[in-house]
Amino acid sequence: MVKKVAVVVVAVFIGILSSINADTDPADASALNILYTSLNSPQQLTNWKASGGDPCGESWKGITCSGTRVTEINISGLGLSGNMGYQLDKLTSVTTFDISNNNLGNQIPYQLPPNVQRLNLAGNGFTAGLPYSISLMTSLKYLNVSHNQIQGPVAISFGSLTALSTLDFSFNSMTGDLPQSLQSLTGMKNMYLQNNKFTGNIDVLGNLPLENLNIENNQFSGRIPEQLKSIHLQLSGNLFKDVSAPPPPPGTPPPRRPPNQNEKSGATSSSLHSGGSESNGGGGSKSGIGAGAIAGIVISVLIVGAIIALFIVKRRSRKPSADIEKHDNLPFAPPASQQSQGMNSVQSSSTTGTMETPVVIDLKPPPVDDDLKSFDDDDIFVPPVPPPKKVKKGPINAKLYSVVDLQRATDSFSVDNLIGEGTLGRVYRAQLDDGQVLAVKKIKSPFLSNSKDFIDIVSEISMLRHPNVTELIGYCSEHEQHLLVYELHQNGSLHEFLHLLDDQSKALTWNNRVKIALGAARALEYLHEVCSPSVIHKNFKSANILVDMEFNAHLSDCGLASLVHESLDQASGYNAPEVSMSGQYTIKSDVYSFGVVMLELLSGRTPFDSSRPRTEQSLARWATPQLHDIDALAKMVDPALDGLYPVKSLSRFADVIALCVQPEPEFRPPMSEVVESLVRLVEQANMS
Structure with missing residues (x-):
């Protein structure tokens, strides 16, 4: 009996241990939860969950673990859609990440597993460039982004990727010269660059230990390095002039034209004439001159005739439409098919833009060397203009409410339920019949021209899914009323916390300020670098940053940029210098506005205060010169902090602000770098 009890106890103990070992690291589980939600919670990912769960213990599809850490993610070819989320960088033990051959046609996120060795993102329809974070993956051995639609030059650095042995950029639309940092790939064996638009030479690849290199169908030129001629090399469809001979040294005269058959026999045109004279005596000389004159006359007549014929054809090709109609109405006209066949040798009917190019005779000229092409050739050729692509609007992932429903929920939009008034309209508190409390934004009529535009906007907003972006719950478009229904954060906005609260006990602590800044930065990072195409906010300010009870930031008014007029809030203090001058908003102008909000968090001042001395009215102009002066x-x-803040944390916070509010937009960092800086600030200050 005692032995049986002991066996049972041991079995239970082993079961407990196995269940403990099966528990997945919380950071890994959370990252996979977000990945699952970002992929639109697909049924193909069996056992996956949107929150909680145990990826290692519950055998989530495509997940491999070692202990409590996720080490491999292979969810290739499952017909997945959506995006990859924003917390993959938390998966620090993942060595294989394969999400190839799905339908993730947006931007590759900046956050990727940092220690991955095999990264396969092929066949997803990605269009934007590669994230710079790939440059930091020092363990990377295999990188495949082939069969996408990635455009532009390669913007990553290969200096730290010495372990990389296979690189596949094939079948994209990458442009520009190969980066010089490729020469750092001392472990490179297989490189596939075919079917792109790369230019320049391939000298940078000359000293790599390559075994296979495919560069077909690009625009490479120059010569082939000797070292590459002994490997498996595929190079057709480029502009290489000579794959064997090195270029001549500077100053070498151009090669002479090879002699024709007559020159090979030692006879020039003049010696031919003199030879004829010698063979026929004096009379022969006379007849030779006469023959040359006759030949010249014949050639001249032919040339003049050709010019006249060309002139006549051009005249006919420019006949007025009335004459063409008369010709079409002639009796016994041949069928259209015969007409097109007959006209092919006289006139081309192809149209480029609005101009028809007549082709006089159906003879193909010999190929022209691009280097010898005249400027006139460039002037004549007009490239065809592709038809504009139709942007397909996705389904609306939000509930449709009636005006009656929302009137009842807001007590006919009474003043008692008015939460606030923003640039685009008023926001009301709404309590539905089921007890749910939401926020209803009533768009001012001048901002919308018709209901179709509003539905398009709703479609785009409803696709935004991020913890730091205010979620759209529903909408209403009736009787010329345009309303958006959002989740409600009853703790108020950042603007209220900083500028309207009189109760000192409710002042934001330094940790909460940093937390709000990081949350808002993550929201902008999602809009700029995860959404495809990128979403410009245009109206980023503290009043649009809502704060929940845990002081998490939620950015509102996302996706409403098309309603923001160029003249909006020009004196608000949030606008970047280029916006104030030209009215043009960009991602970089959002970054500037974010820097101004950080200045609000640091100083407690409003972005523009006309009651202050003139030199201090604009917060950004006044504060920027002092950000690197520790005393200033x-x-x-902000006096409300009462001196309770870490000095080093304050200094690093100011460093981030200085980068964001630079006058030149090209020098402002992408939001992914801002997020990274704020994360480091939190970690170094041991904040929660």
């Missing part, structure tokens, strides 16, 4: 910075800090 200390005086700038």
